Amino acid sequence: MHHANEILFSLFIVFVAAQIGAEIAQRLKMPGVVGEIAAGCVIGPSLLGWITPEQIASGTPLDVLSEIGVVLLLFSVGLETRLEDLKKVGKSALLVGVLGVLLPFAMGSFWAHSSGYPWDKSLFVAAAFVATSAGITARVLQELGALQRVESKVILGAAVIDDILAMLLLGVVVSLQGGKGFDVSHLLMVLAGAIGFIAVIGWGGSRVMRWNSTWLDKPSSVYSPLLIVLALCLGLAYVSTLFGLAAIIGAFLAGMIASETRQQHTLEQQFQPLLALLTPFFFVLTGSKIDLHQLANTDALIALAVVTLIAIVSKLLGGFLGALSLGRIGAAIVGFGMVPRGEVGVVIASLGLAAGVFNDQMYAIIVAMSLLTAMVTPPVLAWLLRRSVGSTPTQESEA
Amino acid sequence: MHHANEILFSLFIVFVAAQIGAEIAQRLKMPGVVGEIAAGCVIGPSLLGWITPEQIASGTPLDVLSEIGVVLLLFSVGLETRLEDLKKVGKSALLVGVLGVLLPFAMGSFWAHSSGYPWDKSLFVAAAFVATSAGITARVLQELGALQRVESKVILGAAVIDDILAMLLLGVVVSLQGGKGFDVSHLLMVLAGAIGFIAVIGWGGSRVMRWNSTWLDKPSSVYSPLLIVLALCLGLAYVSTLFGLAAIIGAFLAGMIASETRQQHTLEQQFQPLLALLTPFFFVLTGSKIDLHQLANTDALIALAVVTLIAIVSKLLGGFLGALSLGRIGAAIVGFGMVPRGEVGVVIASLGLAAGVFNDQMYAIIVAMSLLTAMVTPPVLAWLLRRSVGSTPTQESEA
Numbered sequence: 001m002h003h004a005n006e007i008l009f010s011l012f013i014v015f016v017a018a019q020i021g022a023e024i025a026q027r028l029k030m031p032g033v034v035g036e037i038a039a040g041c042v043i044g045p046s047l048l049g050w051i052t053p054e055q056i057a058s059g060t061p062l063d064v065l066s067e068i069g070v071v072l073l074l075f076s077v078g079l080e081t082r083l084e085d086l087k088k089v090g091k092s093a094l095l096v097g098v099l100g101v102l103l104p105f106a107m108g109s110f111w112a113h114s115s116g117y118p119w120d121k122s123l124f125v126a127a128a129f130v131a132t133s134a135g136i137t138a139r140v141l142q143e144l145g146a147l148q149r150v151e152s153k154v155i156l157g158a159a160v161i162d163d164i165l166a167m168l169l170l171g172v173v174v175s176l177q178g179g180k181g182f183d184v185s186h187l188l189m190v191l192a193g194a195i196g197f198i199a200v201i202g203w204g205g206s207r208v209m210r211w212n213s214t215w216l217d218k219p220s221s222v223y224s225p226l227l228i229v230l231a232l233c234l235g236l237a238y239v240s241t242l243f244g245l246a247a248i249i250g251a252f253l254a255g256m257i258a259s260e261t262r263q264q265h266t267l268e269q270q271f272q273p274l275l276a277l278l279t280p281f282f283f284v285l286t287g288s289k290i291d292l293h294q295l296a297n298t299d300a301l302i303a304l305a306v307v308t309l310i311a312i313v314s315k316l317l318g319g320f321l322g323a324l325s326l327g328r329i330g331a332a333i334v335g336f337g338m339v340p341r342g343e344v345g346v347v348i349a350s351l352g353l354a355a356g357v358f359n360d361q362m363y364a365i366i367v368a369m370s371l372l373t374a375m376v377t378p379p380v381l382a383w384l385l386r387r388s389v390g391s392t393p394t395q396e397s398e399a
Numbered sequence: 400m401h402h403a404n405e406i407l408f409s410l411f412i413v414f415v416a417a418q419i420g421a422e423i424a425q426r427l428k429m430p431g432v433v434g435e436i437a438a439g440c441v442i443g444p445s446l447l448g449w450i451t452p453e454q455i456a457s458g459t460p461l462d463v464l465s466e467i468g469v470v471l472l473l474f475s476v477g478l479e480t481r482l483e484d485l486k487k488v489g490k491s492a493l494l495v496g497v498l499g500v501l502l503p504f505a506m507g508s509f510w511a512h513s514s515g516y517p518w519d520k521s522l523f524v525a526a527a528f529v530a531t532s533a534g535i536t537a538r539v540l541q542e543l544g545a546l547q548r549v550e551s552k553v554i555l556g557a558a559v560i561d562d563i564l565a566m567l568l569l570g571v572v573v574s575l576q577g578g579k580g581f582d583v584s585h586l587l588m589v590l591a592g593a594i595g596f597i598a599v600i601g602w603g604g605s606r607v608m609r610w611n612s613t614w615l616d617k618p619s620s621v622y623s624p625l626l627i628v629l630a631l632c633l634g635l636a637y638v639s640t641l642f643g644l645a646a647i648i649g650a651f652l653a654g655m656i657a658s659e660t661r662q663q664h665t666l667e668q669q670f671q672p673l674l675a676l677l678t679p680f681f682f683v684l685t686g687s688k689i690d691l692h693q694l695a696n697t698d699a700l701i702a703l704a705v706v707t708l709i710a711i712v713s714k715l716l717g718g719f720l721g722a723l724s725l726g727r728i729g730a731a732i733v734g735f736g737m738v739p740r741g742e743v744g745v746v747i748a749s750l751g752l753a754a755g756v757f758n759d760q761m762y763a764i765i766v767a768m769s770l771l772t773a774m775v776t777p778p779v780l781a782w783l784l785r786r787s788v789g790s791t792p793t794q795e796s797e798a
Contacts, residue, residue, distance in 0.1 A: 005637065005640045005641070007458065007463055007466070008466070008633065008636055008637040008640060008646055009637050011463075011467070011633050011637075012630070012633040012634050012636075012637050015629065015630055015633055016630050016633075016634070019626050019627075019630060059406065059460070060460070061458070061459070061460045061462075061463035061464075063460075064406055064410075064460035064463075064464075065460075065463075065464075067406070067407070068410070071407075226672055226675055227418050227675055228418075230414065230675070230676055231411070231414055231415050231418060234407065234410050234411040234414055234415075235411050235415070237407055237411075238404065238407040238408050238410075238411050241404045241407060242404070247407055270671070270672040271672065272669070273625055273669040273670065273672050273673050274672050274673060274676055276625055276626055276629070277629055277673055
């Protein structure tokens with residue numbers, strides 16, 4: 001019974017800390033998500049220690065709740081995104097996705113090599129600079145009611161492409177470790193699998209739904225459509241991990257499919273309480289993973305500043321150049337929207353630590369960089385979006 | 400990443416199994432919850448093994464989701480229960496609670512002693528016969544729209560009293576093991592603490608809310624009332640475990656407090672998607688804990704039949720006699736409503752196993768008994784409730 005008490009307490013603490021953080025952030029005119037991440041940093045192991053490192057490790061109940069939270073969040077973002085809209089911005093999204101991977105990877109490997117890493121390890125370090133975490137940007141866009149803007153569509157399309165490329169890159173750099181060669185045909189098969197999955201689900205699913213979504217009404221309860229799409233969301237989140245993609249990509253596709261149904265509006269309403277309960281776990285845990293102790297010396301802080309600057313500038317530049325067709329402010333919104341690395345950088349850093357490529361300090365720096373990019377983005381994005389209202393093209397009028 | 404995949408898969412499987420089970424049960428004119436428990440038995444370790452014993456152990460992500468599910472369920476039941484209504488049935492509820500503990504405890508200890516247990520161990524075994532698990536009955540009453548009936552109020556009030564008495568009894572029997580005496584003054588303090596907690600929260604909280612609940616509107620977001628009551632629900636669930644009570648008692652009190660607010664109806668609506676996502680985890684896990692292998696011999700099956708019969712008859716009799724003022728059918732509804740032991744019996748059996756009082760077979764029998772009572776109750780209760788519509792007093796007209 002003692003164990004159960006402890007978990008209930010941690011649920012309560014995480015949830016309440018998120019609400020207080022979000023409330024403070026909003027009163028300071030910042031997106032609530034910034035406050036939630038900051039709250040995680042405060043109650044986490046680095047400062048108050050109200051939640052312990054064991055409680056936020058991978059596979060723990062809090063970690064699983066946080067995963068469910070971000071999966072539902074990306075589903076709800078997909079629910080506001082139609083395949084048609086993504087197609088319209090396909091070319092920009094592709095450019096943003098590709099440049100937003102190449103520039104951070106190139107700049108990251110040069111930095112790592114110049115700090116004394118051999119080339120094969122430098123490429124591994126650089127892989128941690130690459131993957132955008134769509135969760136944080138998506139939440140800011142949602143909070144500001146900006147998901148229908150053309151920049152948002154470009155960001156979401158690019159995030160899907162970004163995830164495919166980052167996965168491939170990780171496959172390459174992992175196989176390069178220890179001087180082994182890598183198997184091009186295997187990588188091509190992985191690539192084909194991932195693209196095939198996205199194409200079949202995204203394109204095929206949307207078609208099927210547009211053609212006939214009355215079967216959602218068949219079962220007996222009022223909440224049946226919700227139950228069916230929840231199952232779809234969990235199922236596609238799982239299947240996308242089988243193709244080496246992040247779970248949130250599958251959830252996003254599930255949402256995009258559901259956006260074609262007649263129940264789309266009802267589902268949006270019904271998802272709000274789910275997001276209210278579960279997304280705070282994701283953002284608070286993100287913040288609580290920053291290990292301030294490893295960064296408590298001048299060298300580490302300087303390295304962190306340099307790494308973060310490279311991570312921000314390289315991604316911003318990639319996104320900006322890729323989206324120049326949207327005008328300068330639009331391109332800047334897209335560029336900043338791609339900046340947050342969030343949990344993906346953390347995962348790569350953990351792999352690097354396990355493989356002996358990273359030492360503890362490099363690990364802490366990469367994790368802190370991932371989270372700093374996540375914390376820097378929301379206020380800048382909010383500011384740019386407010387500034388640009390009316391001055392850039394939108395697909396639909398603002399609500 | 401592999402670990403995360405596995406958990407996503409188990410979430411998907413549990414959720415989908417629950418929906419399929421519920422759908423089948425409803426088409427067979429049974430409450431959906433029966434199908435969810437049965438689905439758990441099918442996909443659990445005993446039959447298909449799609450979820451493993453390690454995945455449903457205490458403190459695992461699935462277990463925590465199941466705990467959150469039943470906490471939210473009891474909150475939502477509280478949300479449909481006003482303190483005033485409980486007060487009106489106070490005398491019946493007290494009688495039902497007391498008799499419903501004494502009869503199963505007495506009959507359980509005689510059975511255990513007659514099967515060869517010494518008296519101190521018999522009392523421990525009997526303690527597993529005692530505690531009603533309100534979750535299952537609450538779900539059936541909610542599914543059938545019967546929460547406003549006077550029988551439902553009696554059951555809910557009695558469940559609170561039952562939980563206090565069961566907790567005290569467990570304290571006594573644990574301290575009796577190994578021939579140690581027990582500390583009456585300590586037990587009295589525990590009793591006073593539990594009653595004090597319930598009185599202060601239930602009575603005080605309801606008063607405060609009735610007097611002024613506009614502060615729920617103060618913070619900035621539309622979903623603020625929901626966020627505040629979610630925090631209240633998690634917080635009181637935790638605090639009630641500090642007083643030795645089940646977490647669901649605190650959640651129920653939180654819901655009862657929230658039922659006094661102006662937002663009561665909105666909150667009920669907003670809780671539906673939360674219940675839809677999370678309660679299936681509770682019911683599927685309940686079913687998956689039945690270990691059919693331990694019961695695959697004639698002796699065990701006979702013992703199980705006897706134990707289950709004693710558990711049902713003793714509780715039914717206690718509830719029936721306590722609620723006779725409601726008429727015979729009303730008293731039968733209350734009696735059957737108190738029958739399910741659910742997870743509380745499982746917890747006590749685990750304690751008994753750990754303390755060496757139970758052997759593996761006795762453990763399996765007690766767990767199976769707890770779950771059989773949970774599976775028998777819903778169809779009987781549904782049948783009685785349908786039969787009695789119009790023939791027994793209700794506090795408000797049926798919706």
